[in-house]
Amino acid sequence: MTALNGILKDRVLLIFLTSLVLTVFVPDLFGSYWAIVALNLMMWVSLTQSWTLFSGMTGYISLGHVVFYGIGAYVVASTFKVLPLWVSIPLGGVVAGVLALLVAIPVLRVRGPYFVILTFGLAELVKYIVLNVETSIGKSSRLLFGAPTIETLLYIMIGLAVIATLMTKLVSQSRFGRGLSAIRDDEITAETVGVPVVKYKITAFTLSAVIPGMVGGVIALKSTYFEVLQVFNPVISFTVVTMAIIGGSGDVRGPFMGAAFLLLLSELFWATIPQIYMILVGLFLIVFVVFAPNGIAAILWPARSRDSQ
């Protein structure tokens, strides 16, 4: 397959994938704190990659990515001790995918600012529906004692990060990806030259929901505690968008760089000057958007990121 060939030829990507896989040694080498940091990094990489798969490629900026993550977490939490985890975590992904498929047809009819705000509103709507369901069955929060160890969860999350990265890479190199960027540029023209716009948008949207669904499940297990407002927190969506844009979403390396950079920043600052860490993050973000609008990837690999724009 040419796509696979592409991956094997892409040395930078291979290095990334290897380093993702190498994180399995973090717990043994650096202890459990760094294992959690690694777990978080993998989580953000997975989420940001999957966001890029749809929003990065089509230009439909979704501010509601958290809804898939939340629904996955909900599936795992509500079937905890009922279904084995190897069933419930993938099930979380499937349910997220189905949710995406169901809402895709109406939602993808609107564009631009309307889409941005619609996705946000939809995520909030689902949040309140789940909240109501939970209260009506008398389960306002759930404890998940007896979840797997951090190490196990880290391994699963590394797997998800690798899959998410590969998925985004494969899509971006394929005819499918070419169609998606045509949609980003001008949807009507894309349609006119034969790009099956509706089918492509729905497929990409659905694909981009599956990984977050599983990530949400794993994170719920990590917290050993599930509360609706916590897993549907819109800040998660904002963070994903931030990472994607800081990293540069023209290429699979962007999301990785974005996630790693923000996490690094937070590790550097929250431990040393916690009081003003958030203010610093804010200032950093501004500097970035103003002076490096195409993200870190564009600074590190200027030529490649431009032709992938």
Place this chain on the structure above:
Amino acid sequence: MDLLLSPQLLFSALVLGSTYALVALGLNLVYGTMRLLNIAHGDLIMVGAYAAFWFFTLSGLSPIIGLPLIALICAGLGLILYFAIFRHQLENVHPVERIEANSLLLFFAVSVIVQNVVALSFSGSPRAYRHLDEVYHLLGVSMTANRIAALVVAVTLLSAVVLFLNRSHYGLSISALIQNKTAAKIVGINVSKIQILSFTIGFAIAGVAGALISMTEQISPFMGFPFTIVAFVVIILGGLGNIKGGIAAGLLLGFVEIYVVVLTSANFRSILIYGLFVGVLLLRPQGLFGKTRAS
């Protein structure tokens, strides 16, 4: 249910609705004219609320009297942000979608910074003060003076803005500017003047809304986000950049919120509001009061 006919509900719906309209108006001016996704809008409201709180606590200055001052502070903040960050974006970044995505991040940053600066300076503890809280009974409605004041100020301000937009070419220029900046320049619209005006007026109105809200709610550095959401819901319902539509939608939302609780259950309040919002976006993306474009 005769509950529905209660003038008390009507009064509350009016107060809530006009507050929403005011909260959204400022956002509409900034987002509507420049496509800047100002998710820090709620934080400006918070700044207005804190300004009112401190004026009142330190000098006993009534927030109502202090309104011009508070408006000035927030307008100043708007000017600083415009010249420090956003002018550059508006002039040098293409296309519009790009500005929009960037502004989302920039305002996210502004929001984080403003919240934390306020939290650092005044601590995260919630605060409140008592002002104009005597209850009046009029036509079978009991109302606290501060809510009457909020209603009066909001309605006055909303009408003033509508009048201003109707009378001047500002309103038309705004609509033109949103759609096509080059064409706006061609017909002789002073683009930067409109942008500066939108920034200052938009921010000032947010500050005023915050001051009004501070009289009836407790305030904290992190109170802003729900207002940001409300503002977005309202301006989408009204049609982006459609100032009058936004005002109507704000009022509508206030009524929906109050009467939904009575008709169904308070529990469904958020579901219904977001449901309405999502539904309108799907069925009439140009907003309830926008004009259709058959494409």
Place this chain on the structure above:
Amino acid sequence: MSDILSVHKVESGYGEVGVLHGMDLQCRTSKVTALVGSNGAGKSTLMRTIAGLLPNTKGSIHFDGEVIDKLPSHARVEKGLIMVPEGRLVFSDLTVADNLRTGSVNVRAREHWQSTITEVYDLFPRLYERQRQLAGSLSGGEQQMLALGRGLMGLPKMLLLDEPTLGLAPAIAKQIFKVMPALVERGISIFLAEQDLYRTLEIADYAFVVENGKIIMHDTGKVLKNDPKITNAYLGDSKS
């Protein structure tokens, strides 16, 4: 007679790319001046530079006795220098009537918009019929009329017309060519870039030929029309 517009050694372009390399030309007051040249020669670029959408990196532009090349575009409109752009650039989501009204936001025209709009409707009855329709849904030709009408709404002293008959049916195009002299009668000066060279050179008092961002020839319309160099380069062999 005086020059209302004079362009002196102007250089301009897009970012790094220079397009105009020392443009020199003058337009007479209350006359039609034409700009002729092939595809990509820089006609639109010059128009944009004069209107203030592009900055000139060198040279100067005088309008109505003043240097205007440092003024922002809206200030030039206020002085009565109004462009009708190529590709129309109407406000798609505003109605036809509102589009026309935007034409008169400048201080000079503001007061008179109601009387001006009646004149524009007289000129283009089609726009009157369509006044409540959103401009984006107009036919291509109708949008062109709207762009022209919007330009007139600004009460111009001088109109910069970039391909004003583009996409217009012959009847309307003919009408536009009739309107131009009428506008000139009223004291409006016209600077015209237009692909319909026969008619253009017909009505132009004076014309400039541009190639690669430079003026290579200029003379009265009549002279150029019969110049074999022009005929070969732009008019082709078959005459219609």
Place this chain on the structure above:
Amino acid sequence: MNLLEVENIGKNFGGVRALDEVSLMVDKAETLGLMGANGAGKTTLFSVIAGHLKPSNGIIRLKGKTITGYRPDKVCRLGIARTFQIVRPFIGMSVRENVEVAILFGNSGYDSASSLGDRAMDILDDVGLQGLSETFAGKLTLSARKCLEVARALATGPEILLLDEVMAGLTPREVDDMIEIIQRIKLQRRLTIVIVEHVVKALNQLSERVVVLHHGKIIATGSPQEIAQNIDVREAYFGASDT
């Protein structure tokens, strides 16, 4: 059998009846000219055929098969390509990339036999855009964008080409060149063409038959010479009464 049949098509926009019971047939390898005043409904007809607009009533058939209401991408893959009068290039892509997308997704069915780039360059050669292949479409002049519209439509590998005012903005000389290009590619690819043009000279030279629309109705059909003589057309279109 006719390649394309348009039967009793009507299209309303609110109160405006943009198309009113329009019926016409296009034969294989024919060039049909579509003439009509501004707002007559020409572009609307193209949009209905290409699937961008759903007709209020009527049927469109391609080789006898009803395609009314198909989405534009499907219509394109069935072999009908259109250009936009108000041009819509992918402005973030180079000229070559614009064409590549059309090759990938169009009717031709891309096989990796010859490289995508080469095939794109061939097409650009045909329309004379080869020199601009790496230029971003956003930086083209209007007339170059019109050419790009043609190239992109060709790249989808159509049987039927709907050309909407591709000559607007060209000098007479350039119009002559363009006529030549169109005649050449038509022969090379055995194309069927429907063309809308206000440059009457071009329309007459290219078309074998001309249909005239007025207020959404067909008011005349015939050879270019016949149309030129038609009194109604002269009044409605050329504004001949006062010359």
Place this chain on the structure above:
Amino acid sequence: ADPVRIGYSIANTGLFAQAAPSQVTAYELWAKQVNDAGGLDVAGERRPVELVWYDDESDPAKSAQIYEKLISDDNVDLLLAPWGTPHHLNVAGVVERHGFPMIGNTAASVAVREVQPGNIWFPTSAIPDRIGVELAAMAAKAGVTSVAIIANVLPFSQENLQFLVPALESVGIEVALNESYPPDISDMTGLLTQIKAANVDGVIALSYPADSFLYMGQSQEIGIDAPFQFLLVGPTISAFSQAFGELADGVVTLGHWSPHQANWSRAKPFFDAYVEAYDMKPDYLDTALAYMSCEILQQAVAKAGLDHDKLRSAISSSTFDTINGDVKFDGVENSITPTAFLQLQGGDMHLVWPENIATAAYKAR
């Protein structure tokens, strides 16, 4: 001597940031007091204390990460608790894994009983099942016959609701209205109009701080005059009394501490020291609990030193003298302090239930 390093996470930013100060002020006051008194008594040796803290951004998952760091990276000697139930429950897994004892404070949920005993203890007595029973008993005693309940849909309120309704019914109080509302409610007129129409003599609002505030303001306006009015969380915050003053007089709320209880000898001095230090009153619930957890830790360390095992058994078996009277743990729970309620009276707050620790008699509004 080397300082004793004590770590915790706080919600300095984010959703819960407004709740954090009530807890942190207690920690800081305590640390200052200990250091001023010559240091912490570590099994006989005096060592200064040093607080090590990080912002958890109101994210419970982040706070688990922070405790992981405090324990395995920073090697702190002792831990104090984060704010709120979700954070406690997230951290419970961490301290359990490391066998690191920690006294919790601001967590209140029946779920805490599911936590493995041995590494974490909860001095609070505000646990929903007990609140339900006690509140019903108190209302019955106050002569309430029918109540209207409105409850936030957030976990703590809903848990309370679950136990409260049966408890009320079992003491024969009619529940005339039972409505839940979402956390982002911004106007309660609809609910309050219904309450007013229900004509009850008791209103129980299972509210969070922001909605307590909303309730108080709008119920004034609409003129809800039920003699018994209960608000779950909020009235103990000083901004509440600042805003409503005597208007809120008679409101009953959750809390088991008061400076007026003369039997708790440490209570008044703590209150005075707090007011002196911060120029405002402590939160009677969270601040008191946070301070208690420090006292318990202090006394256990004095006895057992810093060794985790010794400390663990000292905490599990000793009785501690706190600002809230004696505290002793049974499993993870405080077995002495009763579930109690406070009432705002004349701008001050008094324990009114249960009667054995009451500092004033309940007064109908």
